[in-house]
Amino acid sequence: MFIILYHKNPDQLIRLVNRLSGDGVYIVVHVCLNEREENFNFLQQSLEGKVHFSKRFRGEWGGFSLVDATLAAMEMGKQFDYQYCYLLSGQDYPLISLSDMKADLDPRAKKQYINYWMQSSLISQSRYFNVIKQKWQESVDRQNHRFNQYKIKLFNRYFFFPGLKNPRPVSLKDRGLNLGKSFLGKLMPKRKFMNGILPAVGSQWFTISKACVDYCLDVARLRSDLKDYFKNSEVPDEMFFQTIILNSPFSEDITQDNLRAIFFQEGVYVRHPDLLSDKDFSKLSSAKAHFARKFDLSINKRIFDLLDQFQSKGIKHGDNKESEEQIK
Numbered sequence: 001m002f003i004i005l006y007h008k009n010p011d012q013l014i015r016l017v018n019r020l021s022g023d024g025v026y027i028v029v030h031v032c033l034n035e036r037e038e039n040f041n042f043l044q045q046s047l048e049g050k051v052h053f054s055k056r057f058r059g060e061w062g063g064f065s066l067v068d069a070t071l072a073a074m075e076m077g078k079q080f081d082y083q084y085c086y087l088l089s090g091q092d093y094p095l096i097s098l099s100d101m102k103a104d105l106d107p108r109a110k111k112q113y114i115n116y117w118m119q120s121s122l123i124s125q126s127r128y129f130n131v132i133k134q135k136w137q138e139s140v141d142r143q144n145h146r147f148n149q150y151k152i153k154l155f156n157r158y159f160f161f162p163g164l165k166n167p168r169p170v171s172l173k174d175r176g177l178n179l180g181k182s183f184l185g186k187l188m189p190k191r192k193f194m195n196g197i198l199p200a201v202g203s204q205w206f207t208i209s210k211a212c213v214d215y216c217l218d219v220a221r222l223r224s225d226l227k228d229y230f231k232n233s234e235v236p237d238e239m240f241f242q243t244i245i246l247n248s249p250f251s252e253d254i255t256q257d258n259l260r261a262i263f264f265q266e267g268v269y270v271r272h273p274d275l276l277s278d279k280d281f282s283k284l285s286s287a288k289a290h291f292a293r294k295f296d297l298s299i300n301k302r303i304f305d306l307l308d309q310f311q312s313k314g315i316k317h318g319d320n321k322e323s324e325e326q327i328k
Helices: 010-020 037-046 065-077 098-104 119-124 133-148 172-187 210-222 224-231 240-246 249-253 278-286 302-312
Strands: 002-006 027-031 084-089 092-094 150-154 157-161 207-209 260-262 291-293
Touching: 002 010, 002 065, 010 027, 010 037, 010 092, 027 037, 027 065, 065 084, 065 210, 065 240, 084 210, 084 291, 092 302, 207 210, 210 224, 210 240, 210 249, 224 240, 240 249, 278 302
Parallel strands: 002 027, 002 084, 260 291
Antiparallel strands: 084 207, 092 291, 150 157
């Protein structure tokens, strides 16, 4: 089963769905409430019979609505007979065929494909955050900050208290803000995580078994305290499911590979991955992943054509030495 969290570019979603459609394939799409109604109607007409649309939530980067959207799509998927669930965005695109995906995901292995880092081990596991050595501590501080701060929504914006201090204050404003955050940090009680649960953080995108999906749904239904905690945390979609799975019987089945090729700008802390183009084809064709992100059809259509041709030619995944010549 594929769950797709969509928020823009309807033509790109249609192309993605067409690539993923096949016998015995179930696709559940969440269309963000921020999307224009005419685009939603267009998608309903264009994808009729190919996908199932789940309950819609308003998308907010860093908010809990992405967790709600994922849970609603998972709930809809309970009616389907599937082995594994891919969580995708509308800006993902496959690097291998459906048959290769099925061959890789052997249900007998009972593996869960998810990237995670426990809060206590962030200092030695900071590769996910794509920072060079001297910036490790800054990155770690940012991630630990998610568990320790308070999140408040005012005027349709999120504010975090006491807030993370600027590690390299330059202006008087930066220094003043750092001083204020230090004062708030002493004044406000430190936020505590729930007893008996180890917090985890990682990539939002994962591939997990149906049994693991059902377990996440059960925990979300029974543990209202867990949902309440993450509703007041920064970017909970990168912590909620990771924490549940890492504190579950499925923790022993996790492989530190979410089957995604995602690239970030080197040497700096950035929130969003690189936008991929046809110039990235070589590294994508050699990537040992099922999907890559992120793409934008309105900016670079050629990379979609190259990846489609790459698959239609039946070129073995990872053999990229002659791939560009073969698809010309």
